[in-house]
Amino acid sequence: MTLPHDPHRQAALRRFSRRKLLGALGVAGAGVVLAACGDGTNEGVVSVDPADQANATDATETGVEQAQAQAELSVGLETEPLIWVEPREVLQGSSFLIAIDAPGAGFASVAFAGEVLSMRQEESRFFAVLGLDALTPVGPIPLIISVADGAGNPVVSRETLIDVQDSEWQTEVVELDDDNRALLDPNVIREDEETRGPFLRGQSAERFWTELFDLPVEGVITSGYGLLRSYNFRPPTEYHGGMDFAGASGDTIVAPAPGRVLWGGQTLRRGVGLLIDHGAGIVSGYYHMSDFAVQPGDFVQPGQFIGRVGATGLSTGPHLHWEIVVHGVTVNPVQWIRVSDFPDPAQDFEPINALPTPIRVQTQS
Ligand SMILES: [Zn+2]
Numbered sequence: 001m002t003l004p005h006d007p008h009r010q011a012a013l014r015r016f017s018r019r020k021l022l023g024a025l026g027v028a029g030a031g032v033v034l035a036a037c038g039d040g041t042n043e044g045v046v047s048v049d050p051a052d053q054a055n056a057t058d059a060t061e062t063g064v065e066q067a068q069a070q071a072e073l074s075v076g077l078e079t080e081p082l083i084w085v086e087p088r089e090v091l092q093g094s095s096f097l098i099a100i101d102a103p104g105a106g107f108a109s110v111a112f113a114g115e116v117l118s119m120r121q122e123e124s125r126f127f128a129v130l131g132l133d134a135l136t137p138v139g140p141i142p143l144i145i146s147v148a149d150g151a152g153n154p155v156v157s158r159e160t161l162i163d164v165q166d167s168e169w170q171t172e173v174v175e176l177d178d179d180n181r182a183l184l185d186p187n188v189i190r191e192d193e194e195t196r197g198p199f200l201r202g203q204s205a206e207r208f209w210t211e212l213f214d215l216p217v218e219g220v221i222t223s224g225y226g227l228l229r230s231y232n233f234r235p236p237t238e239y240h241g242g243m244d245f246a247g248a249s250g251d252t253i254v255a256p257a258p259g260r261v262l263w264g265g266q267t268l269r270r271g272v273g274l275l276i277d278h279g280a281g282i283v284s285g286y287y288h289m290s291d292f293a294v295q296p297g298d299f300v301q302p303g304q305f306i307g308r309v310g311a312t313g314l315s316t317g318p319h320l321h322w323e324i325v326v327h328g329v330t331v332n333p334v335q336w337i338r339v340s341d342f343p344d345p346a347q348d349f350e351p352i353n354a355l356p357t358p359i360r361v362q363t364q365s
Pocket residue numbers: 223240242243244320321322
């Protein structure tokens with residue numbers, strides 16, 4: 001019988017989470033020491049060495065039970081995993097989905113553009129939504145997917161290329177008065193980024209959205225995402241990171257999808273703003289508002305009143321500037337509204353559209 005505080009079990013759990021971490025870091029072979037840390041109780045120690053492995057099957061009574069418990073964990077995968085990247089055409093400024101069907105898998109991660117993300121698991125489906133900013137260079141970017149079995153052993157690795165296509169952004173001239181022009185100062189931009197930055201990656205691994213988003217206001221779209229902004233006819237120095245809806249001061253803004261309010265506040269650049277975490281890396285932002293009606297920690301439902309249109313911050317008149325951020329990258333909101341055919345992370349995909357068979361990894365067990 002395994003006691004809740006059995007030290008062998010604790011050690012086994014530590015090994016299990018180390019292997020999970022290995023999966024997150026890509027794929028490591030037997031006995032590879034990725035890092036070392038002097039504190040033996042620290043979960044962050046990620047050395048995997050064969051002696052450590054042998055400890056799992058030591059001959060004490062508890063050790064035998066532990067070995068049996070380990071054997072009950074799924075070792076290897078039940079079937080070859082299928083991996084999809086959808087949509088297959090990926091544009092500058094776009095979001096895209098990595099989906100994996102891998103019965104028996106316990107963990108999956110994706111490495112892309114210098115970052116490693118744990119994929120969200122929903123039954124036997126793993127997924128991650130990734131985003132590209134509007135100025136991502138056109139051309140191929142490598143993407144590496146790693147899958148570990150239920151015992152945490154890395155079993156499959158797949159590398160593919162995301163071939164980023166040109167979105168051919170237009171340039172928009174915006175004429176600013178002196179007050180607004182002062183808000184282009186780098187210190188003002190820094191204040192804005194430092195205030196909102198800590199919240200832009202979201203906090204919830206759980207996915208709250210189950211369908212594409214409603215629009216947050218009724219109003220004509222006056223500027224789309226990605227427009228290169230020329231202020232007062234100077235060469236463009238930045239792109240428009242959201243979608244502008246014309247409105248009157250006081251017009252109602254509603255939550256476009258379920259989520260938890262992360263931040264409500266004000267910056268010189270974006271005025272009164274709000275950030276909502278929709279989970280699994282997706283955050284929406286609302287700016288230049290006159291005020292907001294919800295507080296950080298509140299869970300909002302689609303259609304719920306969250307604030308009012310205003311003209312605070314760098315604004316030439318009352319409007320809502322709406323942003324969608326994917327794991328910290330500001331992307332085109334068009335893919336997130338109901339007119340889009342952006343894939344649902346849980347939907348069925350055709351096996352024929354999956355990436356070619358992944359590489360099997362030689363495991364240490
Ligand atoms: Zn805007």
